[in-house]
Amino acid sequence: MIRALLLVIAFTAAATAAAQGIYRWTDDKGKVHYGSEPPPRAGASEVRERINSYSGPVEVQRAPTSAKAKSAVAGPVVMYSTSWCGYCAQARAYFARKNIQYVDLDVEKSSGANADFKRLGGKGVPLIVHGRDTMNGFSEKAFEALVARSR
Numbered sequence: 001m002i003r004a005l006l007l008v009i010a011f012t013a014a015a016t017a018a019a020q021g022i023y024r025w026t027d028d029k030g031k032v033h034y035g036s037e038p039p040p041r042a043g044a045s046e047v048r049e050r051i052n053s054y055s056g057p058v059e060v061q062r063a064p065t066s067a068k069a070k071s072a073v074a075g076p077v078v079m080y081s082t083s084w085c086g087y088c089a090q091a092r093a094y095f096a097r098k099n100i101q102y103v104d105l106d107v108e109k110s111s112g113a114n115a116d117f118k119r120l121g122g123k124g125v126p127l128i129v130h131g132r133d134t135m136n137g138f139s140e141k142a143f144e145a146l147v148a149r150s151r
Contacts, residue, residue: 021046077102080117080127083109088126091138 025044026032038044077095079102081088095102105113107125117127120134128135128143131150135142 076130078129079104080107080113080120080122080129081125082106085125087138091126091128091143094138094140094143 022034022036023038023044023046024032024034025039033039038046077100079088079091079095081091081104083106092104094100105116107114107117107122117125120127120129123136126136126138128138128146130146133146133150135146
């Protein structure tokens with residue numbers, strides 16, 4: 001019983017810490033500091049989460065089958081992206097060239113898209129979903145194989 005209570009307390013403390021912001025500030029000597037609470041003096045800025053551009057090998061896998069993950073797939077092709085991602089720009093250009101209809105969801109501008117991105121196991125952008133398959137990264141050959149696999 002005590003062990004279970006300690007586990008509940010530990011998980012509650014971890015969740016509370018995760019919900020707090022991370023702050024960055026520079027002291028008078030020029031040293032950069034990070035902490036969960038800003039210092040009493042001004043000059044601290046909150047550190048924002050940034051999604052990485054996926055630059056590893058293109059990975060195609062079956063998407064999770066949970067109802068929440070399925071609801072994230074709004075059409076035949078959904079791309080979770082950012083405005084600054086070069087691989088996302090390549091995918092957009094390819095989709096335009098091939099006249100492929102798709103839904104483009106910016107994971108930095110939409111909290112719902114970010115939540116779906118994480119639920120689908122996104123490792124970086126772009127994360128492309130076609131049917132029940134996902135693709136981390138982008139290459140024309142891998143996308144064509146993804147579409148062929150989903151048929």
